[in-house]
Amino acid sequence: MNNRTEINELGEFGLIDRITKNFLHHNPTSRIGVGDDAAVIDYGKDYMLLSTDMLVEGVHFDLSYMPIQHLGYKSISINVSDIAAMNGIPQQVVIGVGLSNRFSVEAVDKLYEGIQAACKDFKVDLVGGDTTSSPSGLILSVSVTGIVEKNRISLRSKVEKGDIICATGDLGGAYMGLQVLEREKQVFLANPDMQPDLRKYPYITGRQLKPRARMDIIYELGEMNVKPKAMIDISDGLASELFHLSKRSGAGFFIYEDKLPIDKQTYDTAVEFNIDPVTAVMNGGEDYELLFSINQEDFEVLKNHPDIHFIGYAAELEKGINLVTKNQNVVPIKAQGWDHFK
């Protein structure tokens, strides 16, 4: 009898665990493989970092409201974000593009305008790629390299009890931006004479359409000589990233609701959509901010930084992953990040 297991029974991370558990490394240059934001490769003085992300039309983006330049920009930005999460500096990208015959050369030009703008912003070089046709829609696959001094690398495994947990920027905005864009699309589909009105939501739609990897934070931490011990980028939602850090480091967390960074537009839009703003922060993805842990002594150096927020602390694994609510209740956080297969 032929057994068939559906992929959504395992989910994305279950599937990754399953397919990678039997892989042995043959090369001494392969230091760390699957399980962090990027692979760690030892080619000498520094570590080289390598990461890859695939964006598929109809799954990751909708060109009916995503300008194709922004998609190009985003494809680079989200890869750079993985290098940032290792405390690294991005160096090179290679890009695989699959294009259906719906796309003209002019559309491809616009896609690469966005790619080029991101390469300039993040000082990363496009050094190769593969361009092919696709039976349906647009596929973008970007791989990025980076470098990091060996003693400055940030790994998910390095959270220690007592560390302060920091988050950059604000969270939940990209998710609420997506809700607005989806709603306006439905309005437009129902009545094509109605033009989408996004003027009320410039910040959160921008968060969704043109996320910026936080390389600025990486450079500033370097200048302040603060090393983020463990770090991860917030791509699937804060809750999901806390679980990843916990899994790799064996730490538990206490996160304070009243310390969560939420922009006013995110908050107001969540209320408008009848979504708990904390849910948007915890489970909304694609903010591409950084979540990291620091030694307590580094707090003094960072405490006045306008864009770094101290949202909680690390504890023993047995304590679990918890939210301390505004009225001081401690409730376990559940991981409900975005899973492409669910």
Next chain:
Amino acid sequence: MNNRTEINELGEFGLIDRITKNFLHHNPTSRIGVGDDAAVIDYGKDYMLLSTDMLVEGVHFDLSYMPIQHLGYKSISINVSDIAAMNGIPQQVVIGVGLSNRFSVEAVDKLYEGIQAACKDFKVDLVGGDTTSSPSGLILSVSVTGIVEKNRISLRSKVEKGDIICATGDLGGAYMGLQVLEREKQVFLANPDMQPDLRKYPYITGRQLKPRARMDIIYELGEMNVKPKAMIDISDGLASELFHLSKRSGAGFFIYEDKLPIDKQTYDTAVEFNIDPVTAVMNGGEDYELLFSINQEDFEVLKNHPDIHFIGYAAELEKGINLVTKNQNVVPIKAQGWDHFK
């Protein structure tokens, strides 16, 4: 007025030229970008190599006759082949996989069995990836790293007048294998009771379904201390690769018809299909053999190698790219490699 240019008006290589011409490099580590089999990155003692390839169901493969394990193997092999073409040793791969809900976990297991077998054969480490859903079919995007000693790198630009042109293995087999597989598929579609009979064609169908990157040749050349000056892998057909070498190096070529390496099964099947065997060699793709140039003095060292064939020599650019036929006619070779967009 909105001008629309179709991508097939430019073709794959025209499109690549167009989208990459404005890209500047920001990092001193980026030595060579688009235009060779892999990008060349300078991280210290050796060069690091980086390349990427995307395989899209319905464009690059047909799972009705391609066992999914073989597809996994092939996805690694064709990337390793790009590293081989730089005279490099493959080190790491990262894999992006897009899966529609047609695929079960068991199918994904089989895909990764093939990937794992190739990683073992080529001593390359799977260090990361991205797994996502896809609205239609299977998408595989593999990026590979390699290393090469700086003075051993082979670049397309390094052909010089008088160089001997070498090809490994035999050519045209993968293309003829594809013709057989496509024919048997049509027979099966017309009458599902007819099982495909591939027993007559084991070699050429194997060439199509499970190509092996020629790392064996790279290791042997190293042991014999012969450096291939310019090298490229034969993925789009011999003619297309000669044009790539010519474009980068400014050399012309004379290739001898009676020196072209053709397996007997390839030859016989071409005759059966009413295809000129030379056309299969020149314009059939996916053999993943190596095409390289050597100094004349290295001929003595290689002349008895059973799997390296001396098919012609390099001349001035003005001479063009020519085939010297069996009856000593000189005819210009046209590039008619496989173009996904045509």
